[in-house]
Amino acid sequence: ETAINRIAAGEVVERPASAVKELVENAIDAGAQRITVEYADGGKTLIRVTDDGCGIAGDDLPLALSRHATSKIDGSDLLNIHSFGFRGEALPSLGAVGRLTITSRAQGHDGAEISVIGGKHAAVKPAGLSAGTVVTLRDLFYATPARLKFLRTDRAEAQAIGDVIKRLAMAEPFVRFVLRDVSGDGAGREVFRAEAEQGDLFDALHGRLRQVLGREFAENALAIDAEREGFHLTGFAALPTYSRGSAVAQYLFVNGRPVKDKMLMGALRGAYFDFLSRDRHPAAALFVDCDPNLVDVNVHPAKSEVRFRDPGVVRGLIVSGLRHALANAGH
Numbered sequence: 001e002t003a004i005n006r007i008a009a010g011e012v013v014e015r016p017a018s019a020v021k022e023l024v025e026n027a028i029d030a031g032a033q034r035i036t037v038e039y040a041d042g043g044k045t046l047i048r049v050t051d052d053g054c055g056i057a058g059d060d061l062p063l064a065l066s067r068h069a070t071s072k073i074d075g076s077d078l079l080n081i082h083s084f085g086f087r088g089e090a091l092p093s094l095g096a097v098g099r100l101t102i103t104s105r106a107q108g109h110d111g112a113e114i115s116v117i118g119g120k121h122a123a124v125k126p127a128g129l130s131a132g133t134v135v136t137l138r139d140l141f142y143a144t145p146a147r148l149k150f151l152r153t154d155r156a157e158a159q160a161i162g163d164v165i166k167r168l169a170m171a172e173p174f175v176r177f178v179l180r181d182v183s184g185d186g187a188g189r190e191v192f193r194a195e196a197e198q199g200d201l202f203d204a205l206h207g208r209l210r211q212v213l214g215r216e217f218a219e220n221a222l223a224i225d226a227e228r229e230g231f232h233l234t235g236f237a238a239l240p241t242y243s244r245g246s247a248v249a250q251y252l253f254v255n256g257r258p259v260k261d262k263m264l265m266g267a268l269r270g271a272y273f274d275f276l277s278r279d280r281h282p283a284a285a286l287f288v289d290c291d292p293n294l295v296d297v298n299v300h301p302a303k304s305e306v307r308f309r310d311p312g313v314v315r316g317l318i319v320s321g322l323r324h325a326l327a328n329a330g331h
């Protein structure tokens with residue numbers, strides 16, 4: 001693999017949490033119902049994602065590792081995509097920055113395995129696996145010590161992984177998520193678990209909210225449901241009296257994707273302007289849904305920003321939707 005490829009890969013894979021995000025998104029796109037994520041040493045030495053999704057046929061494993069190869073686009077309309085991935089960059093990027101092994105079994109096929117080291121992949125081998133996919137990434141950035149130096153402590157990297165998992169778990173309440181720290185030689189320590197939620201979407205989201213943000217928040221949260229000019233806002237927001245201290249607990253989604261968008265976060269703050277002091281962050285899990293043509297989620301592959309065609313409308317929807325719910329609750 002050339003240096004050019006490694007540098008390009010570094011932009012998609014900044015740290016262990018970004019590798020976890022790509023791998024878990026792939027598992028979700030594969031229709032997985034159960035996703036288990038294991039890591040060691042903050043993800044620096046090991047990241048392993050196991051799913052029960054559709055799997056990859058042995059013959060397709062080399063293709064899955066080649067740049068810009070994706071099974072998720074039919075070539076018709078780039079904006080109308082409902083899967084997380086569509087660039088075909090994650091697996092080749094991960095293969096360029098760590099020791100990557102994919103073991104997979106698609107229905108009607110035998111299990112198979114492929115390994116990549118330094119961007120070069122070995123031949124496909126048979127592998128025993130009942131279904132789904134296991135992706136193992138070891139020794140992230142082993143070939144680029146300069147990048148290793150920029151990683152934070154194991155604890156901070158592990159926290160970032162937990163944050164990614166919680167965001168994706170909020171986005172996919174019907175999927176079971178388990179996160180385990182397998183550092184050292186013990187059996188591993190479960191860091192987070194969310195069983196698959198049941199019922200309709202509203203119930204499922206509320207149940208998942210309890211898993212992710214805790215029972216106290218879930219039981220005191222205001223249900224939000226508002227609409228404006230083709231944008232739909234749903235979710236839950238904290239009562240002004242509920243506070244998680246200075247911890248940021250803001251889960252924002254656009255068309256089902258977790259985002260950390262400045263405009264959306266600013267609108268959320270704006271809605272609570274009269275209630276919260278400057279160092280407090282309103283806790284919320286909010287979903288903005290709209291026609292895919294009204295938003296560009298394609299701004300940057302790794303940074304979860306979006307660009308709305310009319311940001312003013314979205315901002316107004318969030319501020320008025322939340323203020324309306326707060327007023328109804330007597331605030």
Ligand code: ADP
Binds near residue numbers: 026053085087089
């Ligand atoms: P993208 O997700 O943008 O398509 P990736 O590099 O992340 O690109 O993955 C390449 C391809 O490998 C995917 O399009 C998909 O066909 C296949 N793939 C990756 N991970 C999985 C998985 N966990 N289960 C099934 N197929 C997968």
Ligand code: MG
Binds near residue numbers: 025026084085090091
């Ligand atoms: Mg992908």
